[in-house]
Amino acid sequence: MTLTRSLGRFVAELSPNRVPEEAARIARMGFIDTIGTMIAGRHEDSVRILTETLAPAGGPATLTFGDRHAPAPEAAWINATAAHALDYDDVALRGHPSTVLVPAILAEAEHLGSSGADMITAYVAGYETWAELFRRDTGLLHQKGWHPTGLYGAVGAAAACARLRKLDAEKAAIAIALGASQSAGLMANFGTMTKPFHAGRAAHAGIMAARLADAGFTASTDALEHPQGFLHAISPTGTEDRVSESRAGTDWAILSQGLGIKKYPTCYCTHRAIDCMLDLVASSPIATGEVETITVSISDYFSTVLRNHQPDTGLAAKFSIEFCMASGIVARRVGLHELTDDFVRRPDIQALMRRVEIVTTTEHDPDLPGAAARDQVAINLKDGRTVAGEPVARATGHPSRPLTDQQLHDKFADCLQAGRSPIPADMLFHRLASLQSMTARDLTARA
Numbered sequence: 001m002t003l004t005r006s007l008g009r010f011v012a013e014l015s016p017n018r019v020p021e022e023a024a025r026i027a028r029m030g031f032i033d034t035i036g037t038m039i040a041g042r043h044e045d046s047v048r049i050l051t052e053t054l055a056p057a058g059g060p061a062t063l064t065f066g067d068r069h070a071p072a073p074e075a076a077w078i079n080a081t082a083a084h085a086l087d088y089d090d091v092a093l094r095g096h097p098s099t100v101l102v103p104a105i106l107a108e109a110e111h112l113g114s115s116g117a118d119m120i121t122a123y124v125a126g127y128e129t130w131a132e133l134f135r136r137d138t139g140l141l142h143q144k145g146w147h148p149t150g151l152y153g154a155v156g157a158a159a160a161c162a163r164l165r166k167l168d169a170e171k172a173a174i175a176i177a178l179g180a181s182q183s184a185g186l187m188a189n190f191g192t193m194t195k196p197f198h199a200g201r202a203a204h205a206g207i208m209a210a211r212l213a214d215a216g217f218t219a220s221t222d223a224l225e226h227p228q229g230f231l232h233a234i235s236p237t238g239t240e241d242r243v244s245e246s247r248a249g250t251d252w253a254i255l256s257q258g259l260g261i262k263k264y265p266t267c268y269c270t271h272r273a274i275d276c277m278l279d280l281v282a283s284s285p286i287a288t289g290e291v292e293t294i295t296v297s298i299s300d301y302f303s304t305v306l307r308n309h310q311p312d313t314g315l316a317a318k319f320s321i322e323f324c325m326a327s328g329i330v331a332r333r334v335g336l337h338e339l340t341d342d343f344v345r346r347p348d349i350q351a352l353m354r355r356v357e358i359v360t361t362t363e364h365d366p367d368l369p370g371a372a373a374r375d376q377v378a379i380n381l382k383d384g385r386t387v388a389g390e391p392v393a394r395a396t397g398h399p400s401r402p403l404t405d406q407q408l409h410d411k412f413a414d415c416l417q418a419g420r421s422p423i424p425a426d427m428l429f430h431r432l433a434s435l436q437s438m439t440a441r442d443l444t445a446r447a
Contacts, residue, residue: 065428125162291380313344
């Protein structure tokens with residue numbers, strides 16, 4: 001059986017009682033974190049411009065848990081853009097799975113009146129489909145200019161929405177193939193409004209793929225593994241695996257890969273170095289005027305992703321290791337309050353960024369593709385001393401170093417406050433924690 005058909009069968013046959021309990025817990029965490037970051041990002045210019053330009057008519061789906069409603073495809077497009085706008089959403093599988101899957105599932109579930117159990121099952125279907133594609137190529141998509149969230153996301157969202165619509169195996173395979181033909185996202189657009197737009201388009205593509213397949217639209221049911229298909233088209237090296245059997249449903253990737261919940265609203269490639277810097281300044285407070293140079297040791301891959309060396313906007317600073325180091329020294333934190341244009345443009349921040357030197361290695365961690373074994377920060381002081389932080393192998397929030405329940409709640413509450421949400425954080429957090437016993441429409445109800 002072809003890969004595309006095999007994934008279609010997996011999606012069609014997945015049911016709530018087949019989802020491992022731990023997988024359901026991880027999916028709920030993905031919903032909590034994504035809805036928090038969605039609300040936090042809802043006032044960003046990218047979301048405002050997209051909403052004004054689309055000018056969606058009223059519909060069954062809620063826009064960013066506010067007063068406005070829209071048809072599900074447009075709601076997914078806007079909501080996923082909002083969820084990714086601050087780059088504060090979770091990470092896994094070399095991308096941001098929840099920022100695509102959750103908005104697509106939530107919008108279509110409101111349209112369909114789906115249960116929370118069905119939403120969680122759809123999430124797992126989308127995650128496992130994404131993971132099946134991810135494991136088939138050891139090449140790093142960023143090095144070819146691809147944004148994995150836009151590429152894998154469209155296929156994963158198509159699988160999730162096919163499960164939500166309860167499509168049969170043939171139609172689910174067609175939905176996956178339709179998602180593959182809508183995959184897009186260029187790394188050159190990182191640090192602009194277009195990066196979160198990638199997530200929005202992928203969520204929109206997933207809903208449309210499942211709807212078109214349901215209506216009888218056709219697509220090639222070998223679109224993933226064909227020599228001119230998805231896997232070969234995006235492969236950086238042309239060494240993709242197009243022939244092995246699918247593991248979806250037998251080797252649960254969501255259990256082995258999990259989700260990394262971000263502690264900082266910056267590119268995940270910065271997080272280990274931020275951890276190192278913040279630990280360092282906590283134990284050895286350093287004044288800006290004492291700094292001669294800051295040396296950051298990271299992988300060549302991380303350095304490629306972190307392309308903005310002297311940013312002057314909050315958006316661009318999310319992809320700047322120089323900014324993160326400067327913020328760590330000046331503010332002793334890297335949070336939503338620091339990721340503003342005004343803070344980034346401060347003379348002391350701009351001056352300190354010019355003192356950052358990046359040292360790269362091509363020795364990668366086999367369990368964390370593209371990353372060095374550890375990231376480290378050393379600060380050379382004007383009096384000749386050097387202070388160095390302890391090397392960091394896994395960022396805070398990584399599945400091996402998870403946030404506590406309280407930290408997850410605190411982040412969620414901070415996000416709702418940043419988004420000026422009228423919904424009490426405790427109430428919405430409790431609903432999401434009990435998602436399996438709710439419906440989509442109950443979840444988004446204002447009271």
